[in-house]
Amino acid sequence: MVDPEDGQLSRRQRERLWHRQLILDAAEKLFSRKGFYQTNVQEIAEDAEFSVGFLYNMFENKELLYQELITARAEEYFQKTYEQIENANTPPDKLRAVLRTKLNFFERHRRFFSIFANISSQMDSGPPPMMSEDCMSRYRKYQQKLEEIFASGVRAGEFEDFPSSVAVLAIEGITNTIIGQWVHTGKNALESIDPEIIERILFDGFRAGRNEK
Amino acid sequence: MVDPEDGQLSRRQRERLWHRQLILDAAEKLFSRKGFYQTNVQEIAEDAEFSVGFLYNMFENKELLYQELITARAEEYFQKTYEQIENANTPPDKLRAVLRTKLNFFERHRRFFSIFANISSQMDSGPPPMMSEDCMSRYRKYQQKLEEIFASGVRAGEFEDFPSSVAVLAIEGITNTIIGQWVHTGKNALESIDPEIIERILFDGFRAGRNEK
DNA sequence: CTAAAATATGAATAAAGGTTCACGATCACA
DNA sequence: TGTGATCGTGAACCTTTATTCATATTTTAG
Numbered sequence: 001m002v003d004p005e006d007g008q009l010s011r012r013q014r015e016r017l018w019h020r021q022l023i024l025d026a027a028e029k030l031f032s033r034k035g036f037y038q039t040n041v042q043e044i045a046e047d048a049e050f051s052v053g054f055l056y057n058m059f060e061n062k063e064l065l066y067q068e069l070i071t072a073r074a075e076e077y078f079q080k081t082y083e084q085i086e087n088a089n090t091p092p093d094k095l096r097a098v099l100r101t102k103l104n105f106f107e108r109h110r111r112f113f114s115i116f117a118n119i120s121s122q123m124d125s126g127p128p129p130m131m132s133e134d135c136m137s138r139y140r141k142y143q144q145k146l147e148e149i150f151a152s153g154v155r156a157g158e159f160e161d162f163p164s165s166v167a168v169l170a171i172e173g174i175t176n177t178i179i180g181q182w183v184h185t186g187k188n189a190l191e192s193i194d195p196e197i198i199e200r201i202l203f204d205g206f207r208a209g210r211n212e213k
Numbered sequence: 214m215v216d217p218e219d220g221q222l223s224r225r226q227r228e229r230l231w232h233r234q235l236i237l238d239a240a241e242k243l244f245s246r247k248g249f250y251q252t253n254v255q256e257i258a259e260d261a262e263f264s265v266g267f268l269y270n271m272f273e274n275k276e277l278l279y280q281e282l283i284t285a286r287a288e289e290y291f292q293k294t295y296e297q298i299e300n301a302n303t304p305p306d307k308l309r310a311v312l313r314t315k316l317n318f319f320e321r322h323r324r325f326f327s328i329f330a331n332i333s334s335q336m337d338s339g340p341p342p343m344m345s346e347d348c349m350s351r352y353r354k355y356q357q358k359l360e361e362i363f364a365s366g367v368r369a370g371e372f373e374d375f376p377s378s379v380a381v382l383a384i385e386g387i388t389n390t391i392i393g394q395w396v397h398t399g400k401n402a403l404e405s406i407d408p409e410i411i412e413r414i415l416f417d418g419f420r421a422g423r424n425e426k
Numbered sequence: 427c428t429a430a431a432a433t434a435t436g437a438a439t440a441a442a443g444g445t446t447c448a449c450g451a452t453c454a455c456a
Numbered sequence: 457t458g459t460g461a462t463c464g465t466g467a468a469c470c471t472t473t474a475t476t477c478a479t480a481t482t483t484t485a486g
Binding site for chain 2: 034035114126128162174175176178179180183184197203204205208
């Protein structure tokens with residue numbers, strides 16, 4: 001085959017990439033529905049309407065397929081978040097931007113959430129995460145970024161002086177359980193739980209009478 | 214064998230029960246370390262110093278062993294929580310009691326946490342939970358109990374009027390990520406993160422200047 | 427049009443691991 | 457001490473499933 005001019009992919013190559021994507025889509029669907037171990041490659045291939053052999057032509061093995069899935073979407077997510085952080089000015093606004101972005105991103109991509117939440121919750125505890133080292137380090141970087149935002153808010157006298165690592169855990173914890181609830185109940189989403197409420201809980205807490213602007 | 218007088222177990226029966234417990238302990242250790250699918254019964258039996266056959270004599274299968282493990286400890290946890298709720302008077306105090314109990318319980322029983330958190334996070338989202346119906350319903354009851362507490366606090370004018378289901382998700386979310394962090398880092402625990410801080414975040418939020426008693 | 431290269435297939439392979447069961451050891455009780 | 461019940465063993469069995477590979481099909485380019 002002639003080497004197509006740099007950057008340009010032949011029709012065939014583009015098609016191949018598209019087929020690869022179809023497999024990733026099927027995998028995302030099934031992994032999110034049944035988890036890694038209860039999904040077999042046969043099913044994935046079938047769902048994508050390819051043969052197992054082809055799947056193995058595209059991906060080295062089941063585990064790497066899974067990891068690639070996660071890495072790609074996570075990358076997309078982190079990227080979007082960073083952009084929104086840049087667009088906001090004060091630490092509180094940046095934090096709000098993080099919340100909005102997260103809620104929006106996982107509102108689309110609910111499937112991905114079940115995969116990602118599972119993994120990331122295991123990252124701070126349980127069994128061996130099935131996440132690539134690469135992706136884990138990006139996740140840590142993301143957490144650090146949030147910590148920095150919080151810390152700078154503290155320095156600016158806008159936030160109480162909590163350890164920023166704890167604050168970030170709180171943010172992640174709240175959002176994850178709530179998004180999980182969306183994914184679970186399926187139906188309603190951003191409407192069922194107003195993001196505003198999450199912000200208020202995080203910023204002003206449960207105690208009554210604190211919400212004078 | 215003579216039927217021992219009601220309630221009294223023969224030495225043999227007691228021993229059997231004890232051996233059963235040894236298997237449960239080994240299972241807890243391994244499941245928490247490596248997860249359900251990556252732990253095989255062979256290992257569990259070996260770790261408990263019994264044969265696979267004996268394990269299958271005590272438990273119908275791997276899945277039920279897992280479920281029993283969860284159910285037993287979860288039951289213990291819910292029980293403890295209910296007790297502490299009874300001992301507190303106002304809704305805020307009850308909520309504080311819930312937090313303290315949770316933190317304390319999982320400070321001991323870290324192993325169990327990796328199992329339980331995994332499961333309960335999946336209960337509101339992802340893949341099929343490996344939790345018995347029975348245990349799930351008790352978990353829901355527990356959540357309802359917390360919701361009631363919050364709601365009554367709202368009625369008493371002590372809490373902001375957030376939907377109680379959201380408030381409970383927030384509580385569970387924050388505590389789970391933080392406990393997860395303990396389990397993860399292994400080292401420090403109740404000392405590394407003062408429970409006080411968690412309370413303050415939940416009650417008064419991040420915003421500075423709200424913590425006049 | 428044709429040969430080499432790239433694609434795609436799915437039956438066959440092999441490894442892993444859950445479950446069973448025939449049997450030996452041990453205990454309770456006379 | 458004898459005998460039946462209970463306890464405990466682990467090798468063998470069998471299902472499941474990730475992975476391979478010989479083969480068929482399609483494309484490319486000369």
